[in-house]
Amino acid sequence: MFNSITLGQYYQTDSVLHRLDPRIKVVATFLYLVSLFVANSVAGYLVSALFLAAMIALSNVPVRYILRGMKTIALLLVITMLFNLFLTPGDVLFQLGPLKASKEGLILACKMGVRLSMLILGSSLMTLTTTPTRLTDAMETLMRPLRRFRVPVHEIAMMMSIALRFIPILMEETDKIMKAQIARGADFEDRNIMKRIRSMVPLLVPLFISAFRRANDLALAMEARCYRGGDGRTKMKPLKYEGRDHAAYAVLFGYLALCIALRFVKGMLPGFLGI
């Protein structure tokens, strides 16, 4: 039932991107998001798109699989674009009742759509190529300086990794309970919204109970293994940069430099590239 949600899931395969140090992937994703907001011309977006395409090609994850994850947020995307299209003042292109679509709005909507899609594709590429454990490892290491300000970095990372770890389990659980209640005649697809909300009770009550039960079991298991927070804790597989990680940083900063340069030469770009 939840097979369609691929957003944020790990995709098991082997590629350069999968083998990269998770820290660089987190940094790269962050800088990529920044670069999307640095871009202010078609040329800038083109460079970002090419960079993303190259990364997707490197990741060995089937394009169809990645695009399937987009389906979940397609509606959000369309609404955002419509808002931009109709609510931006400027030269009127066409009119739908009281709503006026402007030329500026159209350009803005397209840019926004492209920017949002790349934003989501870019960040989902990170989760597709990094296991949740490695991801939180990277977060923990990257946030370590914050410990000086008494931020409980390890605890935050641990909570994150537990939360991520439990997403698939809870999904499976939801699927199971849903099936069990459907087998008892429950209807989760009623058209009546009130009935539909009420039909969630037989799903949510058991789900919450099982979540609490699991949390309890996990806490017990952690205590049985003498878990006591991050102080003095070492790692079985400490993160270590290798040659390819340094190369990746070089590529990343090269790309970022190009993005920034393009922003300043906007006026000098030929034809549509400068829009």
Place this chain on the structure above:
Amino acid sequence: MSIRIEDISYYYERDTAMQVCALDHISAEIPDDQFIGLIGHTGSGKSTLIQTLNGLLKVTEGHIYYNGEDIDGKDFDRKALRAQVGMVFQYPEHQLFEADVLSDVMFGPKNLGLSAEECKARAEEALRMVGLEERYYGLSPFDLSGGQKRRAAIAGVLAMRPKVLILDEPTAGLDPKGRQEILDLIAGMQKSTHMTVILVSHSMDDVARYADRIMVMAGGRLLMYDAPQAIFERSEELEAVGLAAPQIIYALKKIREAGIPVATSALTVEEAAAEVLRAVRKSGKKAKAARRQVHV
């Protein structure tokens, strides 16, 4: 009221790199008033198979006919099918949600659109069938013991008065006494109501005692579908797919190897004991020595 399975296949994650063939061209016919044991190793496809039987999973290929009607047919009423083919999932107590036991059991009948009195009558009948007494009706399901919770959950399915009852490992996680009680209960219900029961298990010992016929699954295929005795004759094949005949059959085989001419078709310890006694008495003196061997 029969179920006919015609050449069905089921794939998880179809058309992706993770495609798994869970059911591989299965055909079978399940007649009325039968106790069927469905045996297979973890991942053999037994859970998938039962979910296709009441339309929770739609088969990728092939057809399933319930009373001659294709359950994937356009105007087939799947909701009605689910009322007729009751399904008790693994750890069914995890689906309890109401404030008290009686209301929880009434959930199924209520979904069938029955009147409040009818729902209550059916719920009480179901609870009686599973042996939960009236003093439990008003309790929260979460205050019951493990075995009682499971009975309440099974009653929740029984209250819909299914013609076919499918149970997925109903004894998982129970102690030996609880297992026996649940199995006896199911067998007793089958005899008194004449519904078809499909009992999924990975333990031959559980199934051997009650089943009229046994389905053996391995790697998504239906390997055998026959009477228990015939299945256990093929114990080598069973072992090849990680299953085994009931322990008692192996004990009987050992006894025969030791020189006592016993038949190895017994399914329960009681039957086996009777068979050993019969064989021993028959062969008289010669067996006396061997009997000592057995006791050792």
